[in-house]
Amino acid sequence: MTWRFALLVAPVDAADTRTDFSGTLSVIDPDAPALSVGELSTQRGDGIFETIGVVDGHPQEVQAHLERLAHSARLCDLPAPNLSQWRAAVDRAAAECPAGESAIKLLLSRGVERVATGLEGPTAWVTASPAADFTRARAEGIRVATLDRGLDSGAAVRAPWLLLGAKTLSYAVNMAALREAHRRGADDAIFLASDGYVLEAPTASVILRRDDRFITPEPTGGILQGTTQLSLFDWLEENGHSTDYEHVPAGSLADADGLWLVSSVRLAAPVTHLDGREMPVDAELTAAMNAYLLSPRD
Ligand code: PLP
Secondary structure, X not given: OOOOEEEEEXXXXXXXXXXXXXXXXXXXXXXXXXXXXXEHHHHHOXXXXXXXXXXXXXXXXXXXXXXXHHHHHXXXXXXXXXXXXXXXHHHHHHOOOOOOEEEEXXXXXXXXXXXXXXXXXXXXXXXXXXXXXXXXXXXXXXXXXXXXXXXXXXXXXXXXXXXXXXXXXXXXXXXXXXXXXXXXXXXXXXXXXXXXXXXXXXXXXEEEEEOOEEEEEOOOOOOXXXXXXXXXXXXXXXXXXXXXXXXXXXXXXXXXOEEEEEEOOOEEEEEEEEOXXXXXXXXXXXXXXXXXXXXXXX
């Protein structure tokens, strides 16, 4: 099914208390040109985004995504988004999503640079489209290669201008990492810090299991705090497991009792092989995780 829906958003001030934002949201033709050639998001990747999973018309964990959008905006010195306006845009886009799985993207760009008049912005838009099909990755698992990200785990604090904890539109490096993983015969990658700690995947968070403890690398600025990981940790706790944030040495990954990549649209994909070595997979637990992740979550 190929359908797509798009909304242009005229961003209002974060302090604006109006309750009806319909006048600030314009439905546009998703196949027609919509952005100026001076757009800094396309010229420099200078903007931020969020991808929200939608199941049977219900957008999942919207508040967590909006809070991360606001966090990314702060790190990038972008104007603070009005979260009520963005929620209205998400609701408008979700109303267009048919039964099954879809994805809503929120994009906030610094705007358009004009030589004579300077910066015009920000620019914002929202799209909805069918979700990529991850049924097989969820059920059969994925092969993962570890890749050095070339920065140590102190880089985010030492050099905040690298924007390591922001979900920016500069994903060329993340896409290059995926291509390198494919060259190594894997489906996906896990980034390692140069001092040997586990970070995240190019488009997902990493969760590992040690006995009955589920662990994810501490989000100390160098990685994104995943909304799926947060939601899954709540579910694991409710189901009698313990969860923790830790500095995870790369060498300990291979000894894990289970390893998953989790994100909003893929949900939970178990890792079957890490750098070619077979990993234990709990198919029943993974199916239960995905059943939870597919249920309506707020
Ligand atoms: N880390 C990175 C770099 C990502 O791009 C993503 C999602 O796209 C995640 C983690 C997982 O975030 P979420 O669970 O909110 O989708």
